[in-house]
Amino acid sequence: MKHILLKNFLLLLIASIPSITYSQDPNFHIYLLFGQSNMEGAGAIESQDRTNVDERFRVIGAVTCSGNNTSFTLGKWRTATPPIFRCWTGLGVGDYFGRTMVENLPQHIRVGIVPVAIGGSDIRLFDKENYETYVTNAPDWQKNIISEYGGNPYARLVEVAKLAQKDGVIKGILLHQGETNTNNPSWKNYVQQVVANLKSDLGLGDIPFLAGELLASQGACCGSHNVEVNKLPDVIPNTHVISSSGLVGSDPAHFTSASYRTFGQRYAKKMLELVEVDTSPVTSAEDHKTESQVNVYPVPAVNRAFTIDNIGDISQIEVFTSLGAKIATFDNPNRSASLKIQIDSCQGLLLIKLYDIQKRISYKKILVQ
Known part of the structure; x- marks a missing residue:
């Protein structure tokens, strides 16, 4: 009786786990962009953009x-023709960040952005717990x-980032914000908490976080905050x-369109130094239907043995534990x-690549007993 209950429980467990054949593409690099108006885009969008x-x-x-x-x-995704935040925003840091990234990455890698920014906003608008006080x-x-x-x-940034994670992998976070908090020594701690919350809520590791300096040219309002x-x-x-050295402004707080282009390129140059790139031009599961043709049985596997069927187009098979450790490789020449x-060395839920x-x-x- 206990064996039957355990088997039924395991069957229910594996049935409840989402299929691993989702369309997440490791070569679709996602970046979170947040901040205020210079991130949102305050520059004139010109024909070249x-x-x-x-x-x-x-x-x-x-x-x-x-x-x-x-x-x-x-x-929903679309090509990142400006504006890239909302319908009535302008050119910002993110435009030429993304354009420069794809220009310098292998052709099989795409770049996607998740954009949330509000002009004039205090960093506390992104406070997960206390934002309502600011909004009021x-x-x-x-x-x-x-x-x-x-x-x-x-919450919207996290919501949309989770949707983006179904399609790609979050590789970094970009910020441009601070004019509203100029010279507030607590600002950096607020930013630290926002970034920590994002990493926790989205299951991110120690990914790069890029923060841009404020406009510091003559007549700028807030360059002192760069300290x-x-x-x-x-x-x-x-x-x-x-x-932001050498960049110029269209007013005391905002950059010119030309400076936004240069600034975005600077963000990209740094990220390109930091991001890990898979140079193999493999496609995602979304791009082909092998997973729907291949059968694995019995489920759960009995005595650590199972069969993979309909693999005439498969040249190699790798088996991993649920924690990502590779335990076997099989060629099909x-x-x-x-x-x-x-499988002699492992039980539990296994991933077959x-x-x-x-x-x-x-x-x-496959669940292996």
């Missing part, structure tokens, strides 16, 4: 809107923008400050239609 945008540079809608010859749908006292024009993000920009910006690496691991596998003859990858899973 709307042309030759590589389709490998993608933006996911964090709002739903239409107008200004563009549109966004919440949770925000001016009406800013409340209107906040409402486009569901009334809670931090605080440059303290961020002291409180946030893997933080890198992007210099003769393109056999099926293969019986005996399948390489087809075109080096594309798909996955299956």
